[in-house]
Amino acid sequence: MTTSRVTIKEVAARAGVSKGAVSLAFNHKPGLSEATRDRIFRAARELGWAPNPTARTLAGSRVDVVGLAVCRPARLLGLEPFYMDFVSGVESVLIERNCSLLLRLVRNVEEEVGLQEAWWRGRQIGGSILVDFRADDPRVAAVERLGMPVVAVGHPSLTGTLTSVWTDDATAVTEAVRYLAALGHRRIARVGGAAALGHTAMRTAAFDEAARTLELAGAWQVTTDYSGEAGARATRSLLTAAPPDRPTAIVYDNDIMAVAGLSVAAEMGLGVPHDVSLLAWDDSQLCRLTRPTLSAMSHDVHGFGAEAARTLFGVITGEGPGSHPVPTPVLTPRGSTAPPGV
Amino acid sequence: MTTSRVTIKEVAARAGVSKGAVSLAFNHKPGLSEATRDRIFRAARELGWAPNPTARTLAGSRVDVVGLAVCRPARLLGLEPFYMDFVSGVESVLIERNCSLLLRLVRNVEEEVGLQEAWWRGRQIGGSILVDFRADDPRVAAVERLGMPVVAVGHPSLTGTLTSVWTDDATAVTEAVRYLAALGHRRIARVGGAAALGHTAMRTAAFDEAARTLELAGAWQVTTDYSGEAGARATRSLLTAAPPDRPTAIVYDNDIMAVAGLSVAAEMGLGVPHDVSLLAWDDSQLCRLTRPTLSAMSHDVHGFGAEAARTLFGVITGEGPGSHPVPTPVLTPRGSTAPPGV
DNA sequence: AACGTTTTCTTAACCGGTAAAGTCGCTATC
DNA sequence: GATAGCGACTTTACCGGTTAAGAAAACGTT
Numbered sequence: 057m058t059t060s061r062v063t064i065k066e067v068a069a070r071a072g073v074s075k076g077a078v079s080l081a082f083n084h085k086p087g088l089s090e091a092t093r094d095r096i097f098r099a100a101r102e103l104g105w106a107p108n109p110t111a112r113t114l115a116g117s118r119v120d121v122v123g124l125a126v127c128r129p130a131r132l133l134g135l136e137p138f139y140m141d142f143v144s145g146v147e148s149v150l151i152e153r154n155c156s157l158l159l160r161l162v163r164n165v166e167e168e169v170g171l172q173e174a175w176w177r178g179r180q181i182g183g184s185i186l187v188d189f190r191a192d193d194p195r196v197a198a199v200e201r202l203g204m205p206v207v208a209v210g211h212p213s214l215t216g217t218l219t220s221v222w223t224d225d226a227t228a229v230t231e232a233v234r235y236l237a238a239l240g241h242r243r244i245a246r247v248g249g250a251a252a253l254g255h256t257a258m259r260t261a262a263f264d265e266a267a268r269t270l271e272l273a274g275a276w277q278v279t280t281d282y283s284g285e286a287g288a289r290a291t292r293s294l295l296t297a298a299p300p301d302r303p304t305a306i307v308y309d310n311d312i313m314a315v316a317g318l319s320v321a322a323e324m325g326l327g328v329p330h331d332v333s334l335l336a337w338d339d340s341q342l343c344r345l346t347r348p349t350l351s352a353m354s355h356d357v358h359g360f361g362a363e364a365a366r367t368l369f370g371v372i373t374g375e376g377p378g379s380h381p382v383p384t385p386v387l388t389p390r391g392s393t394a395p396p397g398v
Numbered sequence: 399m400t401t402s403r404v405t406i407k408e409v410a411a412r413a414g415v416s417k418g419a420v421s422l423a424f425n426h427k428p429g430l431s432e433a434t435r436d437r438i439f440r441a442a443r444e445l446g447w448a449p450n451p452t453a454r455t456l457a458g459s460r461v462d463v464v465g466l467a468v469c470r471p472a473r474l475l476g477l478e479p480f481y482m483d484f485v486s487g488v489e490s491v492l493i494e495r496n497c498s499l500l501l502r503l504v505r506n507v508e509e510e511v512g513l514q515e516a517w518w519r520g521r522q523i524g525g526s527i528l529v530d531f532r533a534d535d536p537r538v539a540a541v542e543r544l545g546m547p548v549v550a551v552g553h554p555s556l557t558g559t560l561t562s563v564w565t566d567d568a569t570a571v572t573e574a575v576r577y578l579a580a581l582g583h584r585r586i587a588r589v590g591g592a593a594a595l596g597h598t599a600m601r602t603a604a605f606d607e608a609a610r611t612l613e614l615a616g617a618w619q620v621t622t623d624y625s626g627e628a629g630a631r632a633t634r635s636l637l638t639a640a641p642p643d644r645p646t647a648i649v650y651d652n653d654i655m656a657v658a659g660l661s662v663a664a665e666m667g668l669g670v671p672h673d674v675s676l677l678a679w680d681d682s683q684l685c686r687l688t689r690p691t692l693s694a695m696s697h698d699v700h701g702f703g704a705e706a707a708r709t710l711f712g713v714i715t716g717e718g719p720g721s722h723p724v725p726t727p728v729l730t731p732r733g734s735t736a737p738p739g740v
Numbered sequence: 741a742a743c744g745t746t747t748t749c750t751t752a753a754c755c756g757g758t759a760a761a762g763t764c765g766c767t768a769t770c
Numbered sequence: 771g772a773t774a775g776c777g778a779c780t781t782t783a784c785c786g787g788t789t790a791a792g793a794a795a796a797c798g799t800t
Contacts, residue, residue, distance in 0.1 A: 061519065061756095063755090063756055063757085064756060064757060065756080073779075073780085074779070074780050074781075075756085075757080075758095075780095076758085076759080076779075076780060076781075076782090077778085077779060077780075078757095079757065079758055079759080080758095080759095080778095080779085083758080083759095085759095086777095087777075087778060087779075088777095088778065088779080089777085089778065089779095092778080092779085106516065106520070107756085107757070108519075108520050108521065108755090108756055108757065109520050109522060109757095110452055110455050110456050110520060110521050110522065110755090110756080110757085111456055111755070111756035111757035111758085111785090112756080112757055112758075113452050113757090113785090114452050114453055114456050114755090114756080114757070114758090114785050114786065114787085115756080115757045115758040115759085115784080115785055116757095116758065116759085116784090116785060117757085117758060117759090121500070136482070137479075139482060140478070140481060140482045143501070144503060147501075147502065147503040148503075150502075151502075151503065156500050156501070156502055156522075157500070157501050157502065158463070158498050158499070158500055158501075159485070159489075159498070159499045159500075159501045160489065160492075160493075160498055160499065161486060161489040161490075161493065174448065177403065177450075178448070178450050178451050178452060179450065179452050179785095179786095180451060180452065180498075283683065284683045284684070284686070284687045285683070285686075288687070312683070312684075312687070315684070315687045315688070316687045318687075318689070319687050319688055319689045319691075322689040323689065341625065341626045341627070341654070342626070342654075342657070342684075344626070344627075345626045345630070345654070345657045345658045345660075345661050346657070346661055346688075347660070347661045347664040347665065349661075403786095405785090405786055405787085406786060406787060407786080407787095415749070415750085416749070416750050416751075417750095417786085417787075417788095418749075418750060418751075418752095418788080418789080419748090419749060419750080420787095421787065421788055421789080422749085422788095422789095425788080427789095428747095429747075429748060429749075430747095430748070430749075431747080431748065431749090434748080434749080449786085449787065450785090450786055450787065451787095452785090452786080452787085453755090453785070453786035453787035453788085454786080454787055454788075455755090455787090456755045456756065456757085456785085456786080456787075456788095457754080457755055457786080457787045457788040457789080458754085458755060458787095458788065458789085459787085459788065459789095521755095521756095
């Protein structure tokens with residue numbers, strides 16, 4: 057037996073008022089005496105009623121759902137600690153506003169554009185969090201055309217006029233390279249993430265720049281799909297060269313690839329950090345669980361997600377466009393980095 | 399400029415019919431000639447119209463959103479490969495039915511009960527996927543009372559009359575212990591997951607049973623919170639005993655703790671698998687990225703999620719209650735298990 | 741030609757709220 | 771003492787669909 061659906065009408069009847077009055081009370085609008093307001097709330101409590109969000113949405117008031125479409129092959133997502141952590145940060149602020157997250161995995165940006173449009177026009181969401189920006193991202197124009205509130209997680213140079221939340225990847229990469237150079241490394245490699253992603257390009261550029269500035273003797277960069285397998289492959293190929301042509305330090309674009317790299321070094325009989333230094337990115341728990349522990353560029357991903365959500369609410373409530381940097385990842389030295397061995 | 403909202407009325411006007419007719423066409427209901435049907439679809443296509451799900455929901459037809467509330471501390475979720483992988487499996491089947499996933503992190507079961515009830519009564523979702531069952535789970539009664547379609551991810555003994563999707567944890571644990579025993583281990587420990595969870599209890603019982611049946615010389619079990627830190631702590635405490643009182647093999651309830659255990663063994667100067675064998679659970683990519691690689695009880699988590707979603711659709715479309723086992727995790731031997739050293 | 745059936749479509753009443761406009765009694769004002 | 775103003779509600783018209791009941795045209799029957 058289904059619990060009989062209780063509607064605004066019953067509440068109104070029980071409180072002895074019209075449903076309009078109940079609506080006023082529940083939206084904290086003026087025009088009701090304290091006495092009737094109380095009677096209404098009491099009646100609602102007694103009947104266990106709460107306004108139906110679907111009806112509310114249809115009637116044109118606020119929507120309490122925010123969208124998040126993620127575009128990465130499903131199987132890769134599973135391992136990336138980043139997303140779940142990010143999502144949990146988002147959730148932490150949605151919760152306090154009684155909002156929910158509509159999550160969807162998409163295959164490509166075009167599909168995402170269609171989805172966001174459908175969500176918005178169907179009033180399914182009040183706004184959206186956009187992630188994984190690429191150069192000339194079609195979402196920027198689409199979202200502007202729709203006039204839909206969004207927060208873009210990505211560097212302002214990629215997100216156009218959209219309100220953005222971002223980390224300063226360029227500075228972080230530079231710091232990473234400087235640190236390794238300061239330890240004495242002259243031949244440094246970087247195993248990057250997906251080439252199509254805007255922040256990957258920015259990191260790549262920053263790495264090149266830093267390599268030039270510091271006049272490194274060798275600098276290599278490759279891009280991957282973020283998977284452990286790809287990280288292992290890349291590492292293997294970097295480390296097979298004979299010593300003078302081989303990097304003495306490698307920076308990775310996420311944790312998983314760094315862990316994979318660690319394992320490849322071991323498999324090749326190279327000591328970490330003696331023969332090669334390894335530096336991870338993001339810094340999840342994982343970095344503290346390996347032998348040696350992984351030095352990393354640390355990042356409060358959870359806080360990043362929370363900030364994105366907070367900013368989205370700002371946009372929804374009419375705040376003008378803005379750019380919200382979150383703290384730059386900081387270097388956390390652990391056991392996988394040291395001066396190059398002799 | 400917002401794209402002008404196009405509604406059913408405009409489509410009807412353009413096709414020269416009433417909105418009722420448009421509705422019939424889009425719901426593939428009888429009562430329309432092929433000719434008008436075509437005219438309607440053409441008009442809709444030309445205007446780029448699709449029925450508004452919110453209005454549809456309110457008018458009492460099906461809801462194309464399914465709910466998933468996850469009850470684990472946010473920060474732990476980030477690392478657990480399990481959830482994201484599971485979610486991506488769920489998504490893979492939602493996508494082909496044009497459905498979305500409403501995701502919510504909750505602090506405890508009571509909060510979840512309230513949430514599911516609100517979702518259901520507010521017609522926010524068409525059904526829900528329930529995870530992390532515990533003994534006498536209050537959700538069973540709540541959901542039955544509501545008459546809400548759900549699929550319970552958990553052993554039938556925990557999920558009452560609800561349709562369930564589950565893996566045979568008891569058999570898997572038994573197989574794990576048997577395997578280690580077959581290798582010659584007589585002192586085996588298990589680092590379990592959260593004690594409150596039903597499947598943890600089942601694994602614990604199965605482990606005890608297996609230890610008795612095989613007449614092991616030593617059997618230890620501890621429960622944790624699934625985090626790497628907890629796994630490290632547990633491992634450390636197990637391995638500090640002097641050799642005769644120390645396990646020669648440890649089974650973990652997830653990957654992360656096994657990785658942590660591997661690192662602790664190294665830190666204590668113990669060789670894996672020579673001094674101690676380690677066996678992980680779930681088997682994400684992670685197990686292939688360590689040195690030595692981790693033997694594990696492998697599990698198609700992505701497929702598990704997909705099966706859960708498929709089953710939920712079955713329930714929504716009126717299939718009676720049922721019990722859907724998915725394949726039992728199978729042993730995948732790698733480098734972390736071997737006969738006990740001398 | 742009259743009549744019961746179908747087929748094809750239209751009407752109108754919801755679904756559960758919101759919000760603009762209207763009603764009514766009461767006090768303040770000149 | 772007529773009028774304006776205000777507070778406290780009620781009415782009513784949507785929002786964008788679905789669906790049961792009604793109506794008009796087409797069709798087969800005798």
